[in-house]
Amino acid sequence: MTTDVTEPATDRPTPDEDTTSGPRRVAVSLFLLLVFAFPTVTVTILANDVETFSVLDEYPHVDVLRRVEDRSYPRLGERILGETAADVGCRGIGYREVGTCDDPPPVERVDATGYNFQAQQPPGYYIPTAMVRQVTKLFADDFVTSARLTGIFWLSGGLAALWFLLGHLGVSLGARAGVVALVAASPLLLYQSATVTNDASLLLLGVALVFGGSLLDARSSWWRVLAVGSFAALAMLVKPTALLAVGAVSLAVVLRGLHDRPRSLRMLGRLALVAAIPSVFALGAVVGWESVRDARAVTPFDEVFDVVLGSAPESDSVTLGEAVELSGRFLGAYSNTTQGGALNDRDYTSGLAQVGFVLLIAGPAAALVLGGDEKSVFGVSALVVAVVGAIVSVYQYHSTYAIEGGAPGRYALVLIPFFAVSLGHLVTHRRFGVAAITGVAGALMAADVVSALAF
């Protein structure tokens, strides 16, 4: 049953906003502004003004990209290239200097004895990024800056896809613009898009997975199910942590199917199978890639990560209390401004981003507690996966790396489109709601630009 807080609007305006030329011009203008102008301006400022490498492993990602452009791919245990070490010398890592431009460090003196530990990542992000860099290098003198500018492609691509997805799902123009603005304004999303890292792909992957999930139900043809499953597997070859989103897709398909009340046990079984296939395919892809990675390694995974994580707090065991303490970690992905970067310590963005996050998760939170209609299933699934995933990640990090703390909150950036879809449905044709999210998004976008310029 629909509850008061998530009840759909009944006061829908009648004009067909997408067929008249005036609103169409407005739509095109908003699209260009939010999807292209804002990401281009902010990512360009950040890519140029942030001198240092991000502490979130940017230099090994740069190194992987260099090798991909040379038609090769690093193996675990190989060390970074001399050119990358020279970049580290010139730029430093975070606020830490490692050599200088004139006296670059030997490869072995760079962190983790120079291991390129991002050789653990599959190539799905680096290959398209290398191709796009052939364009962005026309606008930047050095490799790192031009590589960072490829983030415009990933961010604009994700926002454009989100715009069309919301339209496809019947969200009104005003609501679409407000939601896309709110997503675009996420400080962490912007920062990751201006950094060379496969996290930059998370928004686009999340949108694509929501779209895939929206195509599935108990009556879907097996070809369609296999196509979505295959796409989920491909997404893992771009960024394996997008597995969180695949889990949310599977849960959303189940929840939506249950809303339709399957009439027979056979239909229920079919629904379960349809929902499971994307997750099974994605898990298969992750395991498959890990096998390839380990087979190619010149030094075993454990040995490399013993060195990489040498200074991280070791974990002998994990208590439920420790895991539960971090249960809200993934919920901070949208508003995180303190993950080692340009928007770090920036006063303007932090508070506004938390307000933006409250608006973003409003619909799903209400639906999760109080019950909602089938339009809220993506947001609800993402909330559940975020909380459960954060707890599970504490145990997974303990078993894989033997360290405390679990996965970083930024991995949940892939869930933002799930929340965005629910928010779109919540505020569609509601003037007050659209005005509220647009106001907060506008203020946060301005704060993002001020923060980026102040760096």
Add this chain to the structure above:
Amino acid sequence: MFRRFLLLSFVAVVTIVLPAGIVALAVQQDPGLSALDEVAHLDYLDRAGDRSFPRMGDVVSDEVARTARCRSVETEQGVACGDVVIPDGPPVVADGYSYEAQHPPLYYWISAGLQNVTRIGPGDNFITTGRLTGAFWLSGGAIMLFLALRRLGVTNAAAGAVCTFLTFSPGLVVSASKVTNDATSLFGGAAILLAYTELRRRPTAAGIAVLTATSIVAVLLKPVNILTVGAIALMASVELLSRVGWRRALVCGATPAAFAVATVVAWQALVEAMAVVEVDVVMDALLGFKKHSDGPPFGRFFLSSANLLAAYDSGRSVVGPGAAGFATIGRVALLGTAAAAGLTGRRTVAAIAGAASVATLVVGGFAFNVQFWLSFGLLGGPAPRYGLSLLPVLAVPMAIAGSRSRRSVVGLWTLASAMGVSTVLGVVLAS
């Protein structure tokens, strides 16, 4: 008859047994002194017991300082009070000033009276009996919240779930289990909400008078309760607009707000007039080390605009990091349901309460930061606990929506139970 008995038992459990139980458990499990100014609050309570109150510039009495040090010794070293010579150390903070003299005496006078009741129980010393008065404040708040929600059309089951959900908020548990006027947060907020339910029934001069009087009492319990007065004033102005016209709606909202502001300003003037040492000197002794020497960086004011959003899970000291971390889910659920209702922009009480409470928390965070800068030269904004009195208004959308179906009530009780279990386990395990 039997159904009535069952209902009364249910109401008694959710409004008296659970709040009093969690406070008693927290007091028993966490004997250490709170870093949140508890010594100064204890001194105020001690004086209130003698039908007096401190003035700015008075110092914490030797007896209280000694009791406080004894409590620390007992906690940290496991040595019983009375068996050791209590060291004469320097005063705990702020050069020994009893700086909570900045607050009105109402909470302390009432709590001193309640100590005559808590003294009957197993608590055998001044600190424990003082802390146990928090059970009355939390229970009183839960009772008024229950009544307010019922008057808004919320079912017994949903109202009980919301009372339980808020009772186990780490922020409220910490406040109610220490000697501090933050203990009045739920009481003050729920009282204002209850008075508002009367005003929306009868938007007459009598209704305005009831809300105004309640607002004055609430800010005399703790001046930051003015946030809830602000949210309710906003609600009254918007909700009553279509019923009574803009003039009367404005009067309904502005009168309580104006009197509450006047009360706070008058009290501040009184504090300064009665001070034996200049207020600035006392506050400098307390907060000087936090002072920001540069000019006011405008951006920092924005930094704190979200501080108050974390009110629900604002306590870690008593419930421990695990339960506090888990309570993030409670915070998200509470804020999410309020924001979702508000974003619909409808003219229902749920939507208006949601929009007004979230907006007040955000604007309040910003405004407090500006005020702290202007008054004390401090940056960083308010502590999240300053938003605790808004929890009852924030929970209105959740309660109303929770009354609509069996699924909603089950969802509410699942959330409330999860928070209850987590907080109880946290209190037990954190000690």
